[in-house]
Amino acid sequence: MRIDPDAELVARVGRGDRAAAQALMARHLPKMLTLARRMLRDRSEAEDAVQEAFLRLWTHAARWKPGQAKFETWLYRVTLNQCYDRLRRKPTLGLTAAAHVADPGRGPLAELENAGLAAEIEAALAELPERQRAAILLCHTQERGNIEAAEILGVSVEALESLLARGRRTLRIKLAHLKDG
Amino acid sequence: MAEENSFDRSAASAEAQGDAAFAARLLADLPSVPASGALQACILADFDAVAAKRNASLWAVALRPVRKLRDAVWPSAPAWQPASIFALSLVLGLAAGALVPSSALTGAGSGQDETQTFDTIPSLDLSGDF
Numbered sequence: 001m002r003i004d005p006d007a008e009l010v011a012r013v014g015r016g017d018r019a020a021a022q023a024l025m026a027r028h029l030p031k032m033l034t035l036a037r038r039m040l041r042d043r044s045e046a047e048d049a050v051q052e053a054f055l056r057l058w059t060h061a062a063r064w065k066p067g068q069a070k071f072e073t074w075l076y077r078v079t080l081n082q083c084y085d086r087l088r089r090k091p092t093l094g095l096t097a098a099a100h101v102a103d104p105g106r107g108p109l110a111e112l113e114n115a116g117l118a119a120e121i122e123a124a125l126a127e128l129p130e131r132q133r134a135a136i137l138l139c140h141t142q143e144r145g146n147i148e149a150a151e152i153l154g155v156s157v158e159a160l161e162s163l164l165a166r167g168r169r170t171l172r173i174k175l176a177h178l179k180d181g
Numbered sequence: 182m183a184e185e186n187s188f189d190r191s192a193a194s195a196e197a198q199g200d201a202a203f204a205a206r207l208l209a210d211l212p213s214v215p216a217s218g219a220l221q222a223c224i225l226a227d228f229d230a231v232a233a234k235r236n237a238s239l240w241a242v243a244l245r246p247v248r249k250l251r252d253a254v255w256p257s258a259p260a261w262q263p264a265s266i267f268a269l270s271l272v273l274g275l276a277a278g279a280l281v282p283s284s285a286l287t288g289a290g291s292g293q294d295e296t297q298t299f300d301t302i303p304s305l306d307l308s309g310d311f
């Protein structure tokens with residue numbers, strides 16, 4: 001039986017423990033926000049999606065039953081569903097927004113170059129179908145294994161592998177000039 | 182024919198592995214998105230609101246039988262009225278229990294005598310002259 005590292009914190013959140021809520025937020029917010037930002041390519045929409053996902057967490061924490069599903073899997077699924085909802089409401093969302101992502105650890109030139117590269121990669125990601133994009137992001141930027149990513153997406157591992165293969169192929173064709181070989 | 186199929190499969194597999202390695206190298210360069218303080222504050226404010234709502238509803242559940250009793254005894258009155266009357270009655274009862282001497286409550290003489298006095302039919306002497 002796998003041990004859920006969040007189970008204790010979720011139980012405390014269910015009892016109204018603010019410190020536990022803060023700890024849970026600190027643990028998951030950066031990755032959730034990065035995922036939402038890459039899915040939606042719009043900072044404010046991504047923040048709304050993540051805030052809504054946390055609201056679901058605060059509301060459901062008291063009813064959470066450990067052992068049924070891994071908490072993190074559930075949280076990622078909720079976040080992705082929020083992203084899908086927003087993409088359906090505004091179909092052009094992922095394609096039109098600017099993609100500047102600052103990296104505070106580098107100099108201005110490197111940052112500019114890095115931002116340009118990131119923008120290009122994000123643009124290519126945005127052109128992928130939603131499910132392929134989500135699969136690629138979960139496996140390559142969120143360090144989820146195939147089994148967990150499949151659980152988050154609600155598909156079989158074979159279906160996930162198919163999504164990944166098609167997504168990677170498209171990315172490689174679109175971005176071949178960047179780093180191929 | 183079988184050799185050709187096997188060759189195709191291994192070529193496709195090599196290509197898929199190449200795609201995976203390319204995607205891994207490329208996406209490793211993407212920086213993570215920092216969360217703003219304002220967003221964190223909003224998320225915690227949501228937590229506070231949900232916790233406050235939950236506490237309020239717990240109180241509501243706990244007080245439901247009390248409200249039912251109040252409505253039965255004193256319909257549509259503010260809660261403090263039946264509560265204060267009940268508290269006053271309780272205090273008076275306890276004070277009476279503590280202060281009134283027990284002989285006054287259980288004494289054999291006085292109470293009965295008074296009863297007899299009230300219950301006794303006055304005797305009238307009708308034999309006298311009018």
